[in-house]
Amino acid sequence: MNFDLTEEQLAMQKAAREFAEKEIAPVAAEYDEKEEMPVDLIRRAQIQGFASVNIPEEYGGAGMDEVTLCLVTEELGRACAGIATSIGASSLASLPILLAGSEEQKKRYLRAVAEGKLAAFCLTEPNAGSDVGSISTTAIKDGDSYVINGCKCFITNGGYADFYVVFAVTDPERGARSLTPFVVEKGTPGLSPGKKEKKMGIRASNTSEVIFDQVKIPETNRLGKEGGGFRTAMETFDLSRPMIGALAVGLAQAAFELAVKHAKERVQFGKPIAAQQAVQFMLADMAMQIEAARSLVLRMAYHVGKRQQRLSHYSAMAKCFAGDVAMRVTTDAVQILGGYGYTRDYAAEKYMRDAKIMQIYEGTNQIQRLVIANGIL
């Protein structure tokens, strides 16, 4: 086994770190407080290539692997999990196009992401969260067009996307067996963002409903064959879940660094709290968990990225383990900062709020455990 990163990977990681430290970290608290998405900053991050790391060069991407995507995402997540989520959402929405789209669709939409256009991945509905098979949004064929009706909820970038990848059933009687992805461009009549969610964390990321009311799109906006949607959605998650794991590792790393700094500076009982073994043991556990999560994420990303076989349980392990680690580590960071950790003067409370979503989106961690168990059994 070789754990060394290539020169290209190191260069991409460095570029992401520099961008994250210079551009994202300084504004993270402000946008979190305002519950506003820094749209221009996210576009600039995409133009830097951070949402297209694993997209082939002929479609505007960097043509690198899933490991590199994870290295980049960890850096973005370390600066702000909310902003990283919105950049990641364009990356996520690119995957069904990469997996099922035609040459023309790939050239048009994947290039658009690399040029800074925002994308949204629309799967979840009010009555279809973990249970993707219950999707009721319809796309009914009408000559050379489809007419889409339905409501998607909790959609990242939902209020701002330049295009939406939406999963709808083409035959309500066949239900999920007719699930099919489509691209709907912003400005299409009948497409509108609904309620914007007010969230516990990742507040610099826009999350909203997306409503489809008699939205007519050309047949050429269908991704792949009718009925291929369930498989495309699951293959998308196979590739994207390690990325969420990496985001969680970055978030945990940021909380850990803050806790170490505070433990060295805060004096109680005449010495820094870092001199207390109880605090040292917490720091040691945090460091161990982060290293374990990072190793698992990168290794799973390596295997999944080869795309030789479906490895859904590997992706699920990366997302689930790293998400749980982020929750534990950020909670411990708040504990190490004591009362200060509970105030908004320090980033610890934001890290803890941001961490919770790592156990919920892209499939809850209960669902990840089901996927892992399926893989085993």
Ligand SMILES: Cc1cc2nc3c(=O)[nH]c(=O)nc-3n(C[C@H](O)[C@H](O)[C@H](O)COP(=O)(O)OP(=O)(O)OC[C@H]3O[C@@H](n4cnc5c(N)ncnc54)[C@H](O)[C@@H]3O)c2cc1C
């Ligand atoms: C901030 C945010 C951003 C999001 N971004 C997107 C996006 O961009 N695109 C998109 O399509 N979706 C997005 N989502 C939706 C997200 O993926 C779902 O919220 C998630 O999959 C869970 O679905 P649900 O909320 O309906 O919960 P439910 O499915 O109702 O689950 C509720 C609880 O029941 C548990 N549960 C349900 N079924 C089972 C089972 N069979 N076994 C064990 N436990 C079970 C769950 O684990 C959970 O704890 C986002 C959500 C949020 C909050």
